[in-house]
Amino acid sequence: MGASEQGLIGQSVKRKEDVRFLTGAGQYTDDITLPRQTYAVFVRSPHAHAKVRKVDTSRAKAAPGVVGVFTGADLEGVGGLPCGWLITSLDGTPMKEPPHPVLAQGKVRYVGDRVALVVAESLSQAKDAAELVDVDYEVLAAVVSPADAIKPGAPVVHDIAPDNRCYTWGLGDKAATEAAFAKAAHVTKIDIVNNRLIPNAIEPRAANASYSRSDDSYTLYVANQNPHVERLLMGAFVLGLPEHKLRVIAPDVGGGFGSKIFLYGEETALVWASKRVGRPIKWTGERSEAFLSDAHGRDHVTHAELALDKDGKFLGLHVKTIASMGSYLSTFGSSVPTMLYATLLAGQYTTPAIWAEVIGAFTTTSPVDAYRGAGRPEATYVVERIVHQAAVEMGIPQDELRRRNFIRTFPHQTPVALTYDTGDYDASMNKAREIADVAGFAARKAESAKRGKLRGMGYSSYIEACGLAPSNVAGALGARAGLFEAGEIRVNPTGSVSVFTGSHSHGQGHETTFAQIVAARLGISVDAVDVVHGDTGRIPFGMGTYGSRSLSVGGSAIVKALDKIVNKGKKIAAHLLEAAEGDIEFKDGKFTVAGTDRSKTFGEVALTAYVPHNYPLDKLEPGLNETAFYDPTNFTYPAGTHICEVEIDPDTGVVTVAKFTACDDFGNIINPMIVEGQVHGGLAQGLGQALLEHGVYDKESGQLLTGSYMDYAMPRADDLPSFEVATTVTPCTHNPLGAKGCGEAGAIGSPAAMMNAVMDALAPLGVRHLDMPASPHRVWQAIQSAKKG
Amino acid sequence: MLAGGPDAVRAVAVALPHVGRRSIVAGSAPATGIEEPARRIRITHPKEEHVAVTLSLTVNGKAVTATVDPRTLLVELIRNQLGLTGTHVGCDTGQCGACTVLLDGRAVKACNLLAAQANGASVTTIEGVAAADGTMHPMQAAFKECHGLQCGFCTPGMVMSAIDLVNRHPKASEAAIREELEGNLCRCTGYHNIVKAVQLGAASMGK
Numbered sequence: 004m005g006a007s008e009q010g011l012i013g014q015s016v017k018r019k020e021d022v023r024f025l026t027g028a029g030q031y032t033d034d035i036t037l038p039r040q041t042y043a044v045f046v047r048s049p050h051a052h053a054k055v056r057k058v059d060t061s062r063a064k065a066a067p068g069v070v071g072v073f074t075g076a077d078l079e080g081v082g083g084l085p086c087g088w089l090i091t092s093l094d095g096t097p098m099k100e101p102p103h104p105v106l107a108q109g110k111v112r113y114v115g116d117r118v119a120l121v122v123a124e125s126l127s128q129a130k131d132a133a134e135l136v137d138v139d140y141e142v143l144a145a146v147v148s149p150a151d152a153i154k155p156g157a158p159v160v161h162d163i164a165p166d167n168r169c170y171t172w173g174l175g176d177k178a179a180t181e182a183a184f185a186k187a188a189h190v191t192k193i194d195i196v197n198n199r200l201i202p203n204a205i206e207p208r209a210a211n212a213s214y215s216r217s218d219d220s221y222t223l224y225v226a227n228q229n230p231h232v233e234r235l236l237m238g239a240f241v242l243g244l245p246e247h248k249l250r251v252i253a254p255d256v257g258g259g260f261g262s263k264i265f266l267y268g269e270e271t272a273l274v275w276a277s278k279r280v281g282r283p284i285k286w287t288g289e290r291s292e293a294f295l296s297d298a299h300g301r302d303h304v305t306h307a308e309l310a311l312d313k314d315g316k317f318l319g320l321h322v323k324t325i326a327s328m329g330s331y332l333s334t335f336g337s338s339v340p341t342m343l344y345a346t347l348l349a350g351q352y353t354t355p356a357i358w359a360e361v362i363g364a365f366t367t368t369s370p371v372d373a374y375r376g377a378g379r380p381e382a383t384y385v386v387e388r389i390v391h392q393a394a395v396e397m398g399i400p401q402d403e404l405r406r407r408n409f410i411r412t413f414p415h416q417t418p419v420a421l422t423y424d425t426g427d428y429d430a431s432m433n434k435a436r437e438i439a440d441v442a443g444f445a446a447r448k449a450e451s452a453k454r455g456k457l458r459g460m461g462y463s464s465y466i467e468a469c470g471l472a473p474s475n476v477a478g479a480l481g482a483r484a485g486l487f488e489a490g491e492i493r494v495n496p497t498g499s500v501s502v503f504t505g506s507h508s509h510g511q512g513h514e515t516t517f518a519q520i521v522a523a524r525l526g527i528s529v530d531a532v533d534v535v536h537g538d539t540g541r542i543p544f545g546m547g548t549y550g551s552r553s554l555s556v557g558g559s560a561i562v563k564a565l566d567k568i569v570n571k572g573k574k575i576a577a578h579l580l581e582a583a584e585g586d587i588e589f590k591d592g593k594f595t596v597a598g599t600d601r602s603k604t605f606g607e608v609a610l611t612a613y614v615p616h617n618y619p620l621d622k623l624e625p626g627l628n629e630t631a632f633y634d635p636t637n638f639t640y641p642a643g644t645h646i647c648e649v650e651i652d653p654d655t656g657v658v659t660v661a662k663f664t665a666c667d668d669f670g671n672i673i674n675p676m677i678v679e680g681q682v683h684g685g686l687a688q689g690l691g692q693a694l695l696e697h698g699v700y701d702k703e704s705g706q707l708l709t710g711s712y713m714d715y716a717m718p719r720a721d722d723l724p725s726f727e728v729a730t731t732v733t734p735c736t737h738n739p740l741g742a743k744g745c746g747e748a749g750a751i752g753s754p755a756a757m758m759n760a761v762m763d764a765l766a767p768l769g770v771r772h773l774d775m776p777a778s779p780h781r782v783w784q785a786i787q788s789a790k791k792g
Numbered sequence: 793m794l795a796g797g798p799d800a801v802r803a804v805a806v807a808l809p810h811v812g813r814r815s816i817v818a819g820s821a822p823a824t825g826i827e828e829p830a831r832r833i834r835i836t837h838p839k840e841e842h843v844a845v846t847l848s849l850t851v852n853g854k855a856v857t858a859t860v861d862p863r864t865l866l867v868e869l870i871r872n873q874l875g876l877t878g879t880h881v882g883c884d885t886g887q888c889g890a891c892t893v894l895l896d897g898r899a900v901k902a903c904n905l906l907a908a909q910a911n912g913a914s915v916t917t918i919e920g921v922a923a924a925d926g927t928m929h930p931m932q933a934a935f936k937e938c939h940g941l942q943c944g945f946c947t948p949g950m951v952m953s954a955i956d957l958v959n960r961h962p963k964a965s966e967a968a969i970r971e972e973l974e975g976n977l978c979r980c981t982g983y984h985n986i987v988k989a990v991q992l993g994a995a996s997m998g999k
């Protein structure tokens with residue numbers, strides 16, 4: 004492996020983690036079985052909303068193999084699950100924060116709500132015993148749609164929020180926006196629904212908790228994206244355990260997409276109960292439990308209006324959104340439709356005035372929280388759908404209307420709180436159009452028409468705010484946590500390197516990308532670098548992986564630690580070479596006295612640090628081990644243009660994604676192969692939302708109708724095309740890697756591109772409105788309705 | 793406990809006639825030392841006595857004898873008793889394909905078969921496809937080469953399906969590969985690089 008910086012950065016190094024995954028040697032939470040293991044099953048509410056009159060566990064406790072049965076009554080005194088972001092309403096009042104109990108206390112509020120925990124010698128015995136827990140429910144009315152929840156007379160989910168409103172929040176300048184509309188030559192209005200999604204990482208959530216009497220400590224294995232956050236929330240806020248007595252290990256994790264960020268009641272109950280039963284307890288969610296109890300995503304109802312002048316210049320944007328919180332506030336649920344949503348409503352455009360108002364509504368459904376993109380796909384969908392519609396109404400080509408409004412000077416302060424540091428939106432638009440062969444579209448459309456098919460093209464020029472986040476800015480906006488990242492470089496005596504990162508890899512390939520950064524800087528082989536993550540017992544306090552932050556924030560922490568390593572290495576080398584420290588240069592793994600051929604290799608310096616016989620012990624500590632914490636000074640702003648081409652069969656309503664092009668600007672790229680893979684996966688989830696996926700609850704009963712893979716349409720291999728992906732580069736201006744993040748872009752940009760393509764294809768038939776997903780049923784109905792006029 | 797999807801699967805599987813069931817050996821005492829209520833197997837054991845079945849099969853080329861509760865699924869035998877945790881459970885209902893193994897050379901979903909149905913059969917799991925010296929199977933190597941995996945959870949099932957696919961259709965087109973992979977869900981890759989990996993794996997296997 005070429006080890007020079009030039010050779011490694013930007014190279015598609017094959018992944019170090021692949022061999023274990025490909026040979027069945029991965030270690031996921033359910034793969035770990037501890038001595039004297041017991042197994043847990045949760046008794047869950049079959050009702051969307053009910054009073055719990057009585058829970059009788061006597062029959063279950065007497066069942067064969069049962070080790071313990073616990074209900075909400077046993078957990079009295081245990082805290083509720085906390086929400087990590089305080090949102091303040093327009094009237095200055097804090098959001099309503101109803102208790103979020105680990106096991107139900109007096110009431111259940113969604114189908115799947117946890118009522119009891121059954122622990123037994125075997126999983127079968129736990130399942131059998133769970134069926135013997137007798138729960139007496141008084142069923143109450145359900146309310147599943149956020150728009151219905153805020154109507155007068157709706158069933159009240161929490162007594163402390165009698166109107167089901169968690170908050171009514173706003174961002175921007177209302178007066179300036181109204182003034183902009185007053186002078187508009189044209190106003191485009193749109194009503195859209197952002198469909199509820201169910202994350203569906205293929206590894207279900209799982210946990211295995213144990214208690215050690217020898218040092219009064221707990222160990223939790225859990226499928227999680229941020230073990231230190233999990234430990235902090237569970238220990239400090241819920242169970243009252245000091246952090247040094249709780250070790251959280253997130254081993255190999257089979258996908259997260261946001262759903263494994265959060266502190267859930269299941270693992271919390273397991274940790275609590277592990278001391279009571281005195282044995283390790285394992286719980287692995289079944290898929291039906293995942294559907295019911297993982298935090299869902301999206302679920303917005305929005306009305307938006309865009310004011311334009313006669314030339315198509317955007318003057319103002321007004322957005323009103325009702326967002327579902329679900330039944331309880333999940334860990335970051337409150338921030339997703341506010342701070343991560345309304346702040347992105349400027350998109351790539353110079354729109355001078357924006358006013359956004361968001362109502363967070365409680366419903367009797369699974370909690371709603373961050374899912375890949377988290378707020379930013381919803382914002383992009385609003386902006387790019389209304390821009391598409393405005394272009395249609397004003398007769399301006401789609402690319403042209405966007406270009407007339409692109410931001411071209413940086414830094415750019417938006418009217419919704421963000422300062423974009425850099426970007427080149429024309430570049431990504433131009434490259435996307437070239438790759439998508441926009442020029443050939445008319446011919447392809449004509450060819451489709453010959454076959455009786457409708458062809459359409461849609462654009463989405465998205466932006467996202469990633470690299471969460473400057474801690475002080477986030478704190479001022481209500482975050483209850485810091486958002487830095489930590490990295491430690493431990494150079495071993497013989498020159499190999501262990502990297503300890505607070506970022507967590509659950510598919511992103513950090514073990515390779517981070518190793519490339521370290522190997523390139525130190526001039527060693529990628530194989531000499533191991534990346535350790537996911538264990539609070541081994542890594543420095545880190546904030547974990549979400550919001551496309553791992554490279555820009557976690558990678559930057561590693562770079563800072565590397566700086567310290569190199570600086571110390573120069574001091575050691577200066578001593579060995581009897582030169583001034585300022586004369587030492589480090590390049591290609593060698594410390595050299597500038598202008599001479601006198602040098603020491605990285606390995607020699609490392610060995611000297613640990614065998615300090617000839618060493619400046621009076622001035623320098625032995626060892627070569629450095630830790631750094633990096634707190635970003637701004638968000639990063641990945642952006643790009645996606646172009647989708649669809650073909651629709653008007654007889655059946657079937658939409659086929661004929662061609663999908665994504666041109667993204669992620670700043671500097673370390674491993675293009677991994678970046679492309681991240682884009683592919685994001686696109687599949689975005690197109691899944693637009694084409695197939697929809698979490699549906701029955702309006703009357705509150706039952707989840709899409710509770711299995713037979714009902715919830717996951718994208719399969721033959722639902723998707725091969726993708727055309729490309730990048731342009733404007734390096735991020737404020738982190739040492741110049742990196743912006745790539746994990747969410749695909750899911751953010753693609754839904755609007757696809758739906759705009761569908762609307763373009765259906766426009767000749769007079770279809771004016773269609774919500775996601777564009778299923779055959781919906782498309783066919785829209786065509787029939789349009790025919791009737 | 794809600795739903796009980798897997799229980800439903802068990803019930804269906806028990807009711808299905810299958811060659812493997814003929815050789816079920818019923819005993820009268822539980823071999824695990826753990827008492828199991830027997831009501832789910834009423835169909836075959838009306839007296840509700842506790843039963844265990846002893847199976848002989850070949851797993852990754854090695855002869856294996858195992859005594860299991862009759863309701864034990866093949867995937868449970870593989871993961872829990874044989875400790876081969878490379879085979880994963882992603883949905884319990886036969887739709888995600890994470891548990892795919894080869895049964896006498898054909899890809900099957902191990903969560904949809906009783907362990908007893910594999911009696912006398914040869915089972916290959918992801919741990920058994922590499923060469924004896926550890927060299928990865930061409931399909932495994934192709935997945936690494938093409939970045940056909942991310943989190944790795946669907947990967948073992950995907951590789952097993954891909955091997956079976958190529959054995960049956962060595963020259964499958966992209967469209968055919970996509971259709972054949974319908975029974976295996978991946979949430980990470982968008983399938984783009986999996987399709988490329990299967991194409992490369994097919995070419996390598998043909999050499």
